[in-house]
Amino acid sequence: MPTIHNYFVYILECSDKSYYVGVTNDLEIRLAQHNSGENVFSYTFSRRPVLLKYFQRFDQIEDAIDFEKQVKGWSRRKKEALFNEDWDEIVRLSNYKK
Structure with a gap:
């Protein structure tokens, strides 16, 4: 019987209103690590507190x-459409040419 794994892609909103995208196998612990400032070299260290805006669970780490x-390559507007699960807007923004 295959083992079920949990991997999460998550998006945080930082105190400066920027977004941070990451992947983890324990969302609760990872969020606490970001907010506690465990790693002084991390992007979120000087942008605390952070707020979880979105997450999606995956069974396979490669998919996550x-x-x-x-998602890291997406625009701010496209990430916000993802928060709202606005699939029409995500498609529209995918086809949008600057």
């Missing part, structure tokens, strides 16, 4: 990493 990379 692929999605994390994809």
Whole structure:
């Protein structure tokens, strides 16, 4: 019987209103680590507190990493459409040419 794993891609809103995208296997612990400032070299260290805006669970780490990379390349507006699960807007923004 295959083992079920939990991997999460998550998006945080930082105190400066920027977004941080990450991947973890324990969302609760990772969020606490971001807010406690465990790593002085992390992007979120000087941007605390952070607020969880979105997460999605994956069974396979490869799928989670692929999605994390994809979302990191998205515009702010497209990430906000994801928060709202506005799939029409995500598609529209995907086809939008500057």
